[in-house]
Amino acid sequence: MKRLITYSRGRLSAFGYAFRGAHDLLSNHAPSKIHMLAFVGMVAVSWALDFPLWKWVAVLICSGLVLAAEALNTAVEYVVDLVSPDYHVLAGKAKDVAAGAVLFTAVFSGLVALLLIGDSLLELAAAQ
């Protein structure tokens, strides 16, 4: 029982650290705020176009991937700034590649959003 309580406390602390990281990400990094705004905008559009369940799932998966990529990119930036505050070509590459991960997820999520919205608009037009 004591081990279970200790284990549960450890897991709860881990959640706390994760929420602290998410708070830091969303309050101190402008790109994350933009991604969050895009997510809120996409939720509004999905609501307005009365997306079916599978489209909501696609929206949530894509939005989660973009925010997770942004979080990892920010983590890479923190670590690079810690271990290589001075200029180093590899430090620059690490940051650039991490930013590339965000670019990939954002571009492909944008394409998914266009397909989902386009499909709903075509359905609406066909129903007129």
Ligand SMILES: Nc1ncnc2c1ncn2[C@@H]1O[C@H](COP(=O)(O)OP(=O)(O)OP(=O)(O)O)[C@@H](O)[C@H]1O
């Ligand atoms: N220590 C370094 N050595 C070499 N190049 C670096 C270094 N730090 C940053 N750079 C280069 O400058 C670019 C911008 O770095 P910076 O830390 O400002 O990231 P950023 O993309 O502007 O961060 P944010 O997402 O917070 O706006 C990096 O992608 C990299 O090419």
